[in-house]
Amino acid sequence: MADKILKKDKAAEALKELSKFRLFAPAKSDDVVLFRQIEDPAEACLDYANSTVPPKKVVFPQTETLFRFKLGNPELREKNVEEEGTTVIFGLRPCDARAMSIVDNLFSWDYEDPYYLKRRELTTLVGMACVTPPSVNCFCASVGGEPFGTENLDLLLVDMGEEYLVKVLTDKGGKLAETIGSFMENAPEGAAAKAEELAGAAREALSRSIDTSGIEAKLPALWDSPLWKEVSAACLGCGICTYLCPTCHCFDIQDEVEDAEGRRCRMWDSCMFREYTLHASGHNPRPTRKERTRNRISHKYSYFPGKFGVIACVGCGRCVNLCPVNIDILEILGKVVEA
Amino acid sequence: MVDQAKLREVAREVISREDVRLLIGYRPGTYGFRARPAFVESAEQVEELVFTPACVSNLASYLVLEEKPPLPRGAEPDNRKVAVMVKGCDSRALVQQMVEKAYERDHLVVLGIPCSGVVDMARVEARFPGVLSAGSIIREGDDFVLSFDGKTEKVPAAELLADKCKRCRYPTPLVSDIMLDDEVERFAEDDFSDIAELEGKSVEEKWAYWAEKFSRCIRCYSCRNVCPMCYCEDCILDRLKPVWMRRSVDISENTAFHISRAYHLAGRCIQCGECARVCPVDIPLMELNRKFYKDVEELYDYEPGLSTEATPLLSTFSVEDREDFIL
Amino acid sequence: MKNPYIPYLVEILDAWYEAPGDRCIKTFKVTFADPAVWDVWSHRPGQCAMVGIPGVGESMFCVSSSPTEQGYLRFSIMKTGRNTSALHELEAGDRFYVRGPYGNTFPLDEWKGKNIVTIGGGIGQAPLRPVIQYIRDNRDDYGELTVIYGARTSADHCFKQEFEEMNACGDVCCHLSIDVEEEGWPHFVGFVPQLLLEAEPKPDNAIAVTCGPPIMIKFVLQNLEKLGFQPEQVYTTLENRMKCGIGKCGRCNAGPLYVCKDGPVFSYAQLKQVPEAFA
Amino acid sequence: MAENTRETFEPNIVAFLCNWCSYAGADLAGTSRIHYPSNVKVVRVMCTGRVNPLFVMNALQQGADGVLVSGCHPGDCHYMQGNYYARRRFTLMRRFLEYLGVEPARVRMSWVSASEGSKWKEVVEEVVEGVKAVGPMDQFKRRQLNW
Known part of the structure; x- marks a missing residue:
């Protein structure tokens, strides 16, 4: 699918539409930004640096049930992750999305972890490119990432000022883009080039690095x-x-x-x-x-x-x-x- | 403000003493305005030592944090003294640790730093974001002067000062062997106005307030670990038999955790504010501790961490203690 | 694919104490409540299983029976914590849960034709038992079998009857010890590493397998070197805290190794590369 | 447990009673055939000084709507001082829980001697009434969230 444009004033409507799924987006609690399940788009805070707790908690919750039982009854009732339904993580940083693909290795080697993998399957990742590095201590480029990295993302949003450029990266992303298609328009010519420019500048702006070879x-x-x-x-x-x-x-x-x-x-x-x-x-x-x-x-x-x-x-x-x-x-x- | 050259000179003398094995002080951090704990074992290391308003950590925690795995057969433990740099608030942790007999007074060499307040690093970094190269913060009268990336900025102290400093009753260390500067007169009073508003609310409002805060808790236990008064070798949070607090993270267990943590500090918390400082999700932990602090002062006229001769609050009683709620 | 976190229900056929005391050892002989599980369950000597009771917890134990023993599994469990205490309450007819088998196995196929020496201490005999049993059930495939075993007192000896049988049958060379002199004890008195030197097994065409408390293993390894065993000829098992048993939770890591997946069986040659293995 | 409405709500009260005074007092109430509400579940302890304040928290977590700690009158403690220590601990705990949003009616303390069977009845009545007035405890009860 070709790149799209989502005007910032339409973002709330798009989020509203997406909230028919299990929608997680960055939200502010006092001064702390955390990914939370969002029902009202007004809760979301898309203009953020990075969340304190990474969105890994959506696919790998801090506490989760494996199975339930009744004492004295031999039956073990497995937690059905499928019931959680389609999940969208909206606005996560490319590094956090890439982190999930790294953790996928662990949860799928040899024995497959059914809870994690099912949740990953149900989840669509909508990234938010880092136009400016969220912190002075960002060093994604040293470990294989990019401020505009697309690895493992289904959609990538680029903040272009008045609007978001929406890049569709996977079929899953395409499907999600369709559900909010009515709020978007086709990207004008030159938008991609402008995004490239921003990506280059963002990479330049990373102030810390390490040579990991060896x-x-x-x-x-x-x-x-x-x-x-x-x-x-x-x-x-x-x-x-x-x-x-x-x-x-x-x-x-x-x-x-x-x-x-x-x-x-x-x-x-x-x-x-x-x-x-x-x-x-x-x-x-x-x-x-x-x-x-x-x-x-x-x-x-x-x-x-x-x-x-x-x-x-x-x-x-x-x-x-x-x-x-x-x-x-x-x-x-x-x-x-x-x- | 402490003369950095004098500080290093004193530190050099202390660490050169045969009966001192370790000196805990501060050194510049790895980026921006940060400062961090320094562990000095030889005279060569003293050159990196500093004390500035960026030195927020309470180093008294390290006196009770050391892990001592079993020694190899025949090895003798190193029982030499530990030297530690403390601000006024930090010194109260030493006093309270000694009240609780965590160690003997002669285990320590205390380098006292009369302190006119440290910064709230979160406020500094919010005001001057993106500073990577080493910046400095010094106190000049009623201002903090911040130098970074070739610039110098003057900010009224009140805007960057840590909250605990705005109500500090004991700016000069209450215990010390060597005082590194002139005494600082008490410059603030504590009227507990910060918790008064919440105290005045209805129970429903109070619970709504705390439920939101506690629901954020990820139970990293940094508040416990950083606390100079949390030093049980076998903490009930880690106990599996019986399970006091389940490890699952939900509103019930999180609340239980925060009740336990705060209660265990009742009459012991010395108001250094470290717990609230380190909390990654900004739970106002000091508002919990301060409720106890206020009640303890009001009911029992007791302030922890003032005198090594004191008895721990809950190991004592008065026949006259109030009991108006008892049936 | 089956959810690897869901355990199978087993029923205790028989249960008895091997050793008394605070840290008593109890052996459970169990079979699957659903006989169909036997069609998908196949373990080899050295492999482990998560044993537990819902509501209490799970812990990893080696399966102490050999696959050549049909129709049941055995677990010998020392009472040390919450889960093991709860398991010790159970008797024949009671049920608990097992999932597995997990981890690698002793390379018994590679060892065919070789002389095997097992050196065990205390409850450390549990993972060695299936090795001994397997060899005895495939006696022609292997050379001499030397069993060296010690425990604190004669009462602490696990599998007493089986040792008596082995002593009697003659196809196994059996060396037993206790730490402190006892009246009527006909065998060696002293620690297992000393007993090993006493027994003096020959390293030629041999494999040594050792299991026991860390301190014992440390000196057994030294003494095996003295006797001329190469690190490649020596095998042991590692133990760490485990939670998932399937290489996810990270708890059992010893350096780069997942003890639950890459182990529990390692050759000394392998472990020499991993300093944390002996931490 | 059946759904409770405010009107039909029968609170679940956990009472920690010291062996020497309050337990004997409650026992006396029983043997004297004094009727008192059956909402209290008694846990006998040797002394109120043994009651860890965290017992209160734990009881509230496990489903108690209110907690009562009761011991000997000041000066009468079988162990001389246990109730004095307890008094300090629960004074602080009660105020703290109130600050978190737990109604003070849920955390009560009383002095009931071995001869005060009728006082025991009054105490229980007052505690039960108090908890009834504030309704079921639902702040941080262990609920089967996402189970």
């Missing part, structure tokens, strides 16, 4: 390096860097019972927590934050690429922006390169 091989060799103690000294051991990472995917499984009914559910977990690896015997293979930090970096930049051929980091900068003590993954990687 890091994958180098990390295992730095196992005993003193650098890990140095970079983890300030670490508080909280879950910010992992929970807010669009590619982090570790989870815990717990059973919950309320009266005679129960469920087995899974919830995000973080390798930065002490309990994460703690054995029942009291032994902990990663006894301090030093080992946990080493694991976090190594997993993203060495183990994951070793297994799936892609770095498990999209350069969104959240872990740098939001770390309470300014632990900076680019600084750590810089030290790895230098070491």
Whole structure:
């Protein structure tokens, strides 16, 4: 399908139309932007930098039921993800969309994870290109992304000032575009070229970068390096860097019972927590934050690429922006390169 | 403001002492205006130390955060002292930790920094976005002077000051071995006006307010981990037997988490504001802590973190304690 | 495709205690409630399964029976936490849930024609039991079988009867030990690594498999090296906390390895490349 | 549980009673055939000092509409001081829960001695009336959200 134009004053109507699906869009709560299920287009905030919590939570909810049961009854009732129906994530950043394609590797290797994959199948991703980098700590271009990246997106919106240029990237995107076709018009000649120009400028505007070549091989060799103690000294051991990472995917499984009914559910977990690896015997293979930090970096930049051929980091900068003590993954990687 | 050269000189002397193994201070961050904790183990490292209004962290947390895995057989633990730089508010955490017997006074060398207020980094970054190269913030009278990318900007202090500083009762450290500057007179009072409005609302309005805040919580536990008073080795949040708080993230468990966190700080919170600062989804955690703080002061005339001779609030009582609600 | 998170219901055919104490060990002999599951279930020695009770939780245990034992699965479980305590409450006729089998297996086909030495300590014998059983059921395919096993006391010995049988039958060379002297104990007294030196198995055309507490494994590996075993000849199993069992949740990672998928069986040669494996 | 309307609402009250005074007081009410509302579910503890304030939170999560903590009168604690500590803890907890939006009527405390069977009746009546007036607890009860 040819490129379209969605005038900004029509955006609300388009969102209204899309809200017949399960529609997630960035919305403001106080000063925090989070992806929320939107019923009223007025809640959406499309003029935003980036969401604090990545939209991974739509396809990989922080807590989700795997199956339900009644005590004393052997029947296990599987959660039916299909029931959630068609889902649209509107206005996500290209890095966050790319992150989902990275996580897809994990959830589909060997055993297929039915919950995640079904949700991915049901979800259409409508991206919002980064005309200006959302933060000084964006470094998507260093890890295979682009401010105008289209990877894994079904539609890409480019903010051209008065209007959005809508690029249709997949059939799924095409179908979605049709449902809001009446609010859009054909893109005038030159719009694509203007978008190209903006893309180039956005790429130029990225202020941080890292040369990742060689890091994958180098990390295992730095196992005993003193650098890990140095970079983890300030670490508080909280879950910010992992929970807010669009590619982090570790989870815990717990059973919950309320009266005679129960469920087995899974919830995000973080390798930065002490309990994460703690054995029942009291032994902990990663006894301090030093080992946990080493694991976090190594997993993203060495183990994951070793297994799936892609770095498990999209350069969104959240872990740098939001770390309470300014632990900076680019600084750590810089030290790895230098070491 | 603290003379940076003097600060380094003192730090050099302290870390050179044989009975000191570690000095915890501040150094410039990796970008923009940020500053971050510094862990100095040798005299060579002192050159990077700074103290500026960007030094927001409460370093007292690190005294109780250290993880001590079992030592290899035959190895002796390093029991030498730890030196730590503290602002007025941070020093109260040390006092309260000692009240609770987290460690002995002579475990520490305290470098006190009389402080006229630190910035709210979120406000600074919102006002001057996109600053990557190292910027500096200094205090000049009633203004903060920010220098970055070759520019200098003067901003009235009140516009960038952290909220906790606007009501700081104890700008000068209450405990110190070496004071790095002249005492700062109390420049603000705390009348709890920030929570008065909410206190005056109906229970329905209150719950609507908190339900929205708690529903955002992602349970990263940064508020717990950053807190200098949250240092139980075995936290009930991590307990699986019994399960106090389920790990599932929903309004019920999130509320339970916030009640537990705040209650465990009743009569212990020393108002450093770190929890609210680090929360990635901006839950106003200090509004919870301050409710307790206010009630404790009002009911029991008690302020935590003022004297190492004090008894923890809930380990004591008075026969005369109010009981007007008891049937 | 079947949802891998949904477990199969099993019924306990028989259950008995192997060892007493706070951390007692109980063996469960189970079969699938739905016999049709046997058509899709096939495990090999070394493989694991998630065992649990809805409402309590799940934990990973090795299947301690050999596939050559038809019609049932066995699990030997030490009481350490919430889930294992709940499992220990169960008796013959009760039911719980199992999903799997997970992970890789001991390369028993590659080992054909070789002498096999198993070195186990405490509950660590559970993953070795299917190896021993498998070899005994395919006795002509393998050379000598040497079983070295120790536990703290004679009461702590798992699978006592089977050791007695093995001692009697003569096709297995059996070495047993306890840590501290006991009256009437006819075998070795001391730790398993010492017993290994005592037994002195020959490295020629041999494979050594060891399983037990980390500290024991550490010294067994050293002593096997002393005896001339090459890292390629030595196998062990790793254990980490696990939640999903299917290579998703990330919890069992030891360096780049997913213990639940790439393991639990590893050769010492492999593990030498992964420092975290011995952390 | 059947749907409750405000009119027919029968609150679920969890009462933590100390072994020495309030439990005995409630027992006395029973043996004296004093009728009192059956809404309270009693949990006997050795002393109100043993009642962790988080029990209140947990009870409200699990479906209680109100919580009552009851112990010996000040000065009469079997362990000398347990009720004094409890008094501080619940004073703070009650105010805090009110601040979060939990009606104070849901968190009550009383002193009932072993001889006060009739006071026990009055306390229960007052607590039940109070909770009835504010209706079912639905702020942060564990609900089967998205189960």
